Amino acid sequence: xxxxxxxxxxxxxxxxxxxxxxxxxxxxxxxxxxxxxxxxxxxxxxxxxxxxxxxxxxxxxxxxxxxxxxxxxxxxxxxxxxxxxxxxxxxxxxxxxxxxxxxxxxxxxxxxxxxxxxxxxxxxxxxxxxxxxxxxxxxxxxxxxxxxxxxxxxxxxxxxxxxxxxxxxxxxxxxxxxxxxxxxxxxxxxxxxxxxxxxxxxxxxxxxxxxxxxxxxxxxxxxxxxxxxxxxxxxxxxxxxxxxxxxxxxxxxxxxxxxxxxxxxxxxxxxxxxxxxxxxxxxxxxxxxxxxxxxxxxxxxxxxxxxxxxxxxxxxxxxxxxxxxxxxxxxxxxxxxxxxxxxxxxxxxxxxxxxxxxxxxxxxxxxxxxxxxxxxxxxxxxxxxxxxxxxxxxxxxxxxxxxxxxxxxxxxxxxxxx
Amino acid sequence: xxxxxxxxxxxxxxxxxxxxxxxxxxxxxxxxxxxxxxxxxxxxxxxxxxxxxxxxxxxxxxxxxxxxxxxxxxxxxxxxxxxxxxxxxxxxxxxxxxxxxxxxxxxxxxxxxxxxxxxxxxxxxxxxxxxxxxxxxxxxxxxxxxxxxxxxxxxxxxxxxxxxxxxxxxxxxxxxxxxxxxxxxxxxxxxxxxxxxxxxxxxxxxxxxxxxxxxxxxxxxxxxxxxxxxxxxxxxxxxxxxxxxxxxxxxxxxxxxxxx
Numbered sequence: 001x002x003x004x005x006x007x008x009x010x011x012x013x014x015x016x017x018x019x020x021x022x023x024x025x026x027x028x029x030x031x032x033x034x035x036x037x038x039x040x041x042x043x044x045x046x047x048x049x050x051x052x053x054x055x056x057x058x059x060x061x062x063x064x065x066x067x068x069x070x071x072x073x074x075x076x077x078x079x080x081x082x083x084x085x086x087x088x089x090x091x092x093x094x095x096x097x098x099x100x101x102x103x104x105x106x107x108x109x110x111x112x113x114x115x116x117x118x119x120x121x122x123x124x125x126x127x128x129x130x131x132x133x134x135x136x137x138x139x140x141x142x143x144x145x146x147x148x149x150x151x152x153x154x155x156x157x158x159x160x161x162x163x164x165x166x167x168x169x170x171x172x173x174x175x176x177x178x179x180x181x182x183x184x185x186x187x188x189x190x191x192x193x194x195x196x197x198x199x200x201x202x203x204x205x206x207x208x209x210x211x212x213x214x215x216x217x218x219x220x221x222x223x224x225x226x227x228x229x230x231x232x233x234x235x236x237x238x239x240x241x242x243x244x245x246x247x248x249x250x251x252x253x254x255x256x257x258x259x260x261x262x263x264x265x266x267x268x269x270x271x272x273x274x275x276x277x278x279x280x281x282x283x284x285x286x287x288x289x290x291x292x293x294x295x296x297x298x299x300x301x302x303x304x305x306x307x308x309x310x311x312x313x314x315x316x317x318x319x320x321x322x323x324x325x326x327x328x329x330x331x332x333x334x335x336x337x338x339x340x341x342x343x344x345x346x347x348x349x350x351x352x353x354x355x356x357x358x359x360x361x362x363x364x365x366x367x368x369x370x371x372x373x374x375x376x377x378x379x380x381x382x383x384x385x386x387x388x389x390x391x392x393x394x395x396x397x398x399x400x401x402x403x404x405x406x407x408x409x410x411x412x413x414x415x416x417x418x
Numbered sequence: 419x420x421x422x423x424x425x426x427x428x429x430x431x432x433x434x435x436x437x438x439x440x441x442x443x444x445x446x447x448x449x450x451x452x453x454x455x456x457x458x459x460x461x462x463x464x465x466x467x468x469x470x471x472x473x474x475x476x477x478x479x480x481x482x483x484x485x486x487x488x489x490x491x492x493x494x495x496x497x498x499x500x501x502x503x504x505x506x507x508x509x510x511x512x513x514x515x516x517x518x519x520x521x522x523x524x525x526x527x528x529x530x531x532x533x534x535x536x537x538x539x540x541x542x543x544x545x546x547x548x549x550x551x552x553x554x555x556x557x558x559x560x561x562x563x564x565x566x567x568x569x570x571x572x573x574x575x576x577x578x579x580x581x582x583x584x585x586x587x588x589x590x591x592x593x594x595x596x597x598x599x600x601x602x603x604x605x606x607x608x609x610x611x612x613x614x615x616x617x618x619x620x621x622x623x624x625x626x627x628x629x630x631x632x633x634x635x636x637x638x639x640x641x642x643x644x645x646x647x648x649x650x651x652x653x654x655x656x657x658x659x660x661x662x663x664x665x666x667x668x669x670x671x672x673x674x675x676x677x678x
Contacts, residue, residue, distance in 0.1 A: 080645065087612050097641060112648060119644050223609060244609065245652040256664055264609035264652075265584075269503040276665075283668070336638040339631035340613070347624060351578040 001032050001052045003312060004068060005076075006039035006061040012186040012202070014229040015078045018109070018131050019057050025305035032309065039064040052316045055107075059096040065104065072315050074105040077113055079226035086161060090344050094337050101333045103326035105315040107308070110227045110248045123325035125318055127311035130251065131227060132304025133295070137205035138236035140292050141213045149178035150278035153215035153239075155230040156222060158183065158191045158199075164221030164244065169197055171270040172219070177278035184211055205233075213237045216284060217277055222246040223264065231259065236295040240287035242273055252298070258290035420444050421663045424455035426473065427463035433557035434591040435463050435477070435507035437655040443663055446656075459663050463507065474666055479507055479587035496584035497606065506587045506608050508655035509594040514647075516561060516595040521636055523564035524548035525629050526597075528555050528588070535569050538622040545630055555588040565632050566592035569625050570602035576621040581605050589616070590653040593646035598639050600628045609652060615645040 005023055010016040019036075026032040035051075037044060039061040047069060054070035056062040059081045065073045077099070085093035100117065105125040108114045114128040152172050156163030165183060172181045173196060181197045188201030203211060212218065212234040218241040220231055227248035231241035235252070241259040243249050253259040260277075262270040277284050299307070397403055421444035425436045428451060437446040449455040451466035460473040478495040492502035525542065529535045530553040542549045552559045560566065568586045570576060584606040592599050593615065601610070603618040612618030617628040632639055 082641075083611055083614050083645075087618070090613070093613060100641065116644055116648060120640060223611070246609075247648060247652075255661055261661065263503065263505045265606045266504045268501050269505070272502075272665075332635075332638045332640065335635050336641075339635060339638065343624070343627045343631065346627060347578055347620075350621070350623070354578055 001312065001316060002049075003032065003053045003055060004035040004037050004051045004070075006037050006054065006056045006064050006068070008040040008058050008060055009038070014131075015057075018078060019076070021132075021134075021301055022305060022308050025301065026309060029305075029309065037068065039067075044068060053312050055312075056099075056104075059099045062099045062102060062104075065102075072105065072318075072320055073103075074107060074312075074315050075099060075102065077106050077108045077117075079109075079224070080113060080116065083224045084162065090340075094340065098330070098333050098337075101326055101329040103321045103323040105318070105321060107311050107315075110251050112247050112250070113226065121325070121329060124321055125315060127314060129304060129307040129311050130299055131229060132299040132301040133232060133236055134205055134301045135236070138209045138212075138233050138295075140295070141209075141237045143213075143238050143288060146216055146281055146284060149180045150175075150274065151180050151214065151216045152182070152219055152274065153211060153217070153234075154181065154183045154197070154219045156183075156220065157185045157187060158194050159187075162222060162224040164223055165194065167265075167267070168219045168221045168270075169194055171221075171267055171274060172197075174267065174271045175274050175278065176271075177275050179274065179278065182211070182215065184208070208233060209237055212239045215239055217242055217274070219270075219274070220244070220246075221262075221264075221270065225249070227251060228253075232295070232298060235259075235291035236298070238288045238292045240284070240291045242270065242277070252294060254290070254294070256287075258287055258294045260287070421459060421667055422457040423447070423459045423461065423659055423663055424449045424457035425461050425463060425659075426451055426453075426455055426466055426468050428466060430554045430556045431463040431479070431507070432510075434510055434513065434555055434560070434588055435479075435655065436510055437508070437659050439511075439656075441656050441660060443660040446659060459666055461659070461662070475502070475662065477505075477507065480584075496587050496608075504584075504606070505658075506585060506590060506653065508658040509590045509650055509653045510557070510655050513557065513560070513591055513594045514650070514654070516557075519564045519595075519597050519636075520562070521564060522548075523562055524550045525633070526555075526559055526563035526566045526592075527551045528553075528566060528568050528586070529571075530554065531571055534571065535622070538569055538625060541622060541626045542629060545626060547626075547629055547633055555591055557591075560592055560595055560597065563592070563597055564636070565598045565600070565629065567600040567619075567625050567629060568602060569600075569622065570620055578620055579603070580620045584608075585610060590650045594650035594653070596643050596647055598632050598636070598643050599646060600625055600632075610649055611645075615642060615649045617642070 005019055007019060023034050023036055027034040044067050050069035050071050053072045053074055054065055054068045056065050056075045062075055081096040082093045100120055106117055107127045107129055109131050111128055114126055117126045154165055154168040156165045158165040172179050183194050183197045183199045185191045185199060185201040188199045191199045218231055218234040218239055221244045225246040225248050231243055232252050234241055235258060243253050243261055244264050245261055255261040260273045262273050423444060423446045426449045427436055432448045436448040438448055454469035461475045461477055462468055462473045463477050464479055475492045476490040478493055480496055494503040494505050495501055496506055525547055527549055539549060570582060582602045582604045585601055585604045585608055589601050599616040600619050601616050603620045610616055619625045
């Protein structure tokens with residue numbers, strides 16, 4: 001089977017590693033021929049020989065699916081990508097949403113996304129393949145009984161708003177029990193200020209496994225994830241996790257069995273959970289055993305590649321998706337985009353009008369202040385004239401003979417009295 | 419672990435944040451204020467009396483925001499100082515099974531500030547929108563609603579884009595019931611993503627425009643509704659009360675005390 005992945009620039013994210021892993025493991029199979037095609041502004045190579053399946057891997061690459069010859073087209077949906085964007089990135093968010101309306105097959109990495117697609121696009125073929133773990137890089141480790149401060153590892157890129165790294169660091173800092181904090185980031189050079197934490201990063205899988213094993217607990221307070229790879233990797237070496245319910249967590253983390261789930265924005269509850277783990281070695285041990293047990297059931301990278309290969313074969317064998325329901329969904333998406341854009345523009349105009357009003361007020365206030373300063377300056381100059389006139393008057397008095405005589409008499413009287 | 423949990427609440431809060439039945443972690447019942455609850459763990463929804471027993475947890479909802487610190491050993495609220503936890507209310511499991519909204523249903527405007535929002539109501543009805551108001555969200559009111567709005571509350575002139583401190587405590591209930599939600603833009607959203615799983619408003623005009631769009635094109639907002647339900651799943655009552663019971667049953671007393 002001949003396939004291609006349309007990819008953006010692949011960084012160090014878990015999503016990029018998933019693509020690399022599938023490409024590498026499928027290429028190693030005799031029945032697959034795999035190409036990675038950059039589709040983020042680079043010219044896409046032309047060719048007449050159609051791929052069996054062309055796979056977009058990010059919303060920005062999905063529009064290029066029809067620029068490569070292919071018998072079937074699919075999207076590897078590693079997240080509902082509109083969730084990555086804050087309100088101010090309005091247009092990117094809408095564009096990311098529209099991927100869900102395309103006439104393609106989908107491969108999701110978690111059950112919640114498969115269920116969501118079943119609701120929104122019941123017509124669209126959808127396969128679910130969980131990302132596997134390289135079991136040779138993350139073998140189970142023997143854990144010594146814990147002593148000393150709780151060793152807390154926070155995973156995530158601090159500069160990404162939805163990773164919750166700063167919130168996690170603040171919670172560790174607010175613990176009553178002693179703790180040692182390490183932050184591991186994909187790009188530590190871009191981590192910025194992280195108070196009181198050792199920041200490490202750029203580690204290979206073996207280095208990550210060592211880091212997990214050196215930690216008592218992994219903390220991940222992300223607001224958005226599709227699956228959350230780090231807690232799964234950590235579980236493989238027996239390190240439990242404290243996580244927010246970022247979606248995808250439910251595929252792996254079971255509260256009280258292999259980790260603890262804490263609420264979003266609940267700093268007091270998160271601090272309490274960490275203090276519990278610091279005080280209760282038995283609880284930490286139970287969660288560690290639970291993590292290892294869950295990890296044993298998790299698919300390996302090879303298992304996942306097999307499932308991904310099966311999914312691609314199924315997509316290739318099925319008829320191409322019917323375009324009509326997709327077009328209907330696109331029409332609804334267009335309406336939504338129109339209404340939301342209209343409102344976005346109105347809100348932006350209201351904010352602009354308000355800002356212009358404030359600017360005009362400040363300009364008037366500045367002019368009034370300048371006028372006032374000018375008035376004060378004139379008054380000051382008047383006062384300086386009066387003071388100079390007084391100084392001259394004093395000098396005149398001092399230069400008079402009667403004044404000098406009076407001063408001499410006073411001095412004489414003082415000497416006689418002293 | 420088999421624990422009995424009593425949730426003491428007025429009928430309104432109980433209908434959206436209560437829980438009854440058997441679960442892997444134990445048995446939950448709802449008790450009315452004043453009835454002495456017989457249970458291992460007692461949780462109140464809001465500031466309600468519980469006979470002569472101090473409840474294990476007071477899940478206040480919005481009341482702590484900006485007001486005097488509520489009394490109690492363990493207080494959960496959406497905002498405030500000295501909280502044991504900061505969280506909105508759970509969502510009663512039944513609400514996930516509520517019938518889909520009637521497209522001809524009204525907009526439910528949840529406000530206990532009718533005077534403050536009189537102008538908003540006038541604007542909404544002036545647009546031809548069907549509006550019902552309620553001082554608090556209840557399951558009965560939710561069942562008849564096509565969509566739900568929690569309008570922003572400001573002391574003075576609302577600023578475009580301004581954020582309140584926290585999302586309303588009841589915000590997840592309509593999301594669980596597949597009702598589109600307009601909620602105040604907030605600093606603490608408890609995992610909600612504005613524009614993705616709900617529509618965030620800072621001013622009355624924002625509410626009016628969004629309500630108009632939702633009523634005119636309900637099908638176009640299916641992704642928000644579906645993602646809202648995904649978000650609400652995290653607040654499922656049987657899950658959250660289960661975690662609470664587990665912590666109270668196993669945590670050392672020292673760790674259960676609020677931080678001074």
